[in-house]
């Protein structure tokens with residue numbers, strides 16, 4: 001959706017609230033008191049009321065917008081900009097576009113949207129043929145062992161390489177002209193790994209792929225026990241200069257994701273790397289959605305049960 005069409009559709013706060021209410025009703029409201037699903041809308045106070053126990057639910061409560069002071073219009077614009085821009089947008093730029101004084105509120109809103117994106121993609125498993133490899137993303141280590149924020153050192157002292165497991169579901173397609181088979185990518189997943197042990201990799205694979213998946217990797221030793229969690233595992237010895245041809249889609253995804261992070265952020269705090277990758281893969285997996293993407297993201301934000 002172009003910016004001009006977006007503002008035609010959602011010209012003010014009220015139009016955003018109305019659309020948000022409509023979508024919430026479609027998704028279904030669950031009473032936090034009695035778990036009842038029948039509600040009526042009380043127009044004067046703009047709240048839902050449970051038909052069973054009369055408990056009221058505000059428009060925002062139970063959604064990603066709960067406890068946010070930003071307007072519906074701010075949230076809508078943020079979702080629009082995060083889905084309509086090809087390369088994403090930084091929080092600083094978002095703050096400028098929204099004309100908000102407080103950077104933190106905007107930054108926090110964007111992180112919440114990313115978490116909702118990640119939660120939506122977690123519902124799906126990859127299957128069929130899947131390529132897999134690890135990528136290393138430059139991040140800043142910002143927490144000490146006690147969980148407190150560390151004062152960043154100057155220069156490269158506090159930088160580290162965070163390992164990420166990248167999975168790409170592919171399918172074979174026949175070229176109608178020369179009948180040659182080529183591979184086409186379908187969906188991606190990227191998971192930050194606390195370490196590179198086979199146990200960690202197998203746990204992530206179990207959560208991300210269907211047990212029927214056939215997986216292709218390089219011959220890295222931590223992939224040795226993948227057979228325990230997937231149907232078939234092919235480990236190929238891949239010389240480093242051929243990684244792009246043996247596992248093409250994961251490598252394209254890794255280099256695009258790196259470029260994307262580099263362009264948008266000065267540095268990526270390792271605590272939030274998963275959120276940035278979730279945004280990247282959310283858009284990548286829906287690259288053919290076009291104008292529908294905004295509506296889908298809104299539903300992801302409504303249905304994400306917020307317990308932050």
Ligand SMILES: [Zn+2]
Pocket residue numbers: 031032033034035036050051052053054055
């Ligand atoms: Zn109730």
